[in-house]
Amino acid sequence: MSAFTEKLKSIIKFKCPRCHEGDFFTHKTYDLKHTGDIHLHCSHCGLKYEKEPGFYYGAMYVSYALGVALFVTLWVSFNLFFVNLNVWIQIVTISFASIVLTPYLFALSKIIWANMFIKYDPNARKRKED
Numbered sequence: 001m002s003a004f005t006e007k008l009k010s011i012i013k014f015k016c017p018r019c020h021e022g023d024f025f026t027h028k029t030y031d032l033k034h035t036g037d038i039h040l041h042c043s044h045c046g047l048k049y050e051k052e053p054g055f056y057y058g059a060m061y062v063s064y065a066l067g068v069a070l071f072v073t074l075w076v077s078f079n080l081f082f083v084n085l086n087v088w089i090q091i092v093t094i095s096f097a098s099i100v101l102t103p104y105l106f107a108l109s110k111i112i113w114a115n116m117f118i119k120y121d122p123n124a125r126k127r128k129e130d
Contacts, residue, residue: 007115016044016045017118018118018120018121019042019124024110029104030104035107051117059110063105070098070101074093
C-alpha cells in the first residue's frame with residue numbers, strides 16, 4: 001500500500017498514526033464531555049501521542065480548512081442542484097451542519113495533524129515487544 005493509503009486508513013479509523021492498531025481517542029467522537037481527548041500513549045506500540053506541550057494547537061488550521069471545505073461543498077451543491085432554494089434555507093442548513101459536525105471535525109483535525117508528523121511503521125509493535 002502507498003503511504004497515502006496508510007495515512008488515510010489511520011485517519012478514517014481514528015487509530016494510532018504509527019502502528020494503526022491502538023485507539024487514538026479515549027472516547028467516542030460525540031461524547032461531548034470528552035470530545036477530542038486523546039490517550040497519552042498508544043496501547044499497542046507505546047507511541048507518546050503528544051510530542052510537546054501545545055502540539056495539537058496546529059490542528060486548528062486543519063479544523064478551519066475542514067470547516068471551509070464543508071461550507072463551500074454545501075454552498076456549491078445548493079447552487080448547482082437546488083437553484084431556486086431560498087438563501088435563508090441555505091444559511092440555516094449550512095449552520096446546522098456546521099454545528100452538528102463540529103465534534104467530528106475537531107477529532108478529525110487532531111488525527112490528521114498527528115498523521116502529518118508521525119510516520120507509519122508496520123514493525124512498531126514488534127519493536128515494543130522486543
